[in-house]
Amino acid sequence: MEREEIKNYLPHREPMLLVDEMHLDENGVGHAQYRIREDEFFTRGHFPGNPVVPGVILCEIMAQSCTVLVLDDVIGKNTLYRGIDQVKFKNMVKPGDLCEITCTLDDKKAGLYFCSAKLCVGGKLCVSGKLTIALLPKA
Numbered sequence: 001m002e003r004e005e006i007k008n009y010l011p012h013r014e015p016m017l018l019v020d021e022m023h024l025d026e027n028g029v030g031h032a033q034y035r036i037r038e039d040e041f042f043t044r045g046h047f048p049g050n051p052v053v054p055g056v057i058l059c060e061i062m063a064q065s066c067t068v069l070v071l072d073d074v075i076g077k078n079t080l081y082r083g084i085d086q087v088k089f090k091n092m093v094k095p096g097d098l099c100e101i102t103c104t105l106d107d108k109k110a111g112l113y114f115c116s117a118k119l120c121v122g123g124k125l126c127v128s129g130k131l132t133i134a135l136l137p138k139a
Contacts (some may be wrong), residue, residue: 001068009074010064015041018061019101020066032065032101036093043095053093059084062117066131067102070113077135082112087129097121103134111135 022032036043036053037103043051045062067079093099103117111134118128 006068009071010067011079012061012064012136016060017064018057019064019068022065024069028069028105029102030065030069030103032061032068032103034061034099036095036097036099038095040095051095053097055087055089055097055127058089058093058099059087059129060118061099062101062119062127062129063131063133066103066113066115066117067133068106069103069105069115070108070133070135073113073135076138078138079082080134081131083130083132084133085130087127087134089127091121091124091126093116093119093121093126099126106130 003020006019018034020033020034022030024030025072042054042057046052046054063081100120101117103115105115107114113130113133119126
């Protein structure tokens with residue numbers, strides 16, 4: 001699934017749509033990609049002369065990727081974080097890097113989706129964690 005199709009499911013739009021493509025394998029594992037562009041708003045001041053993607057943005061990339069795992073449930077809902085657990089940052093992500101996200105749906109209960117995700121660049125682990133996504137009816 002490419003970016004324009006992803007927009008049918010995720011409510012995010014530029015500059016906060018942080019998934020360029022997403023594919024589900026036969027085991028239900030999600031594989032997403034996002035290229036960090038040179039002019040991203042979140043790297044302009046973080047840090048001048050040495051731009052680094054903030055950790056919260058890396059978590060957002062993983063969360064959006066996890067949300068795409070449950071496409072059929074997303075339609076007509078607002079997607080919100082409910083929790084971020086066991087997050088570990090291992091390596092920096094910089095403009096020009098291609099983020100490769102692998103995510104799985106571990107469990108779901110009453111509108112809550114419990115996922116595991118990892119984000120790598122060039123095969124090197126940069127961040128991993130467990131994310132809980134809530135799907136709430138749109139007002």
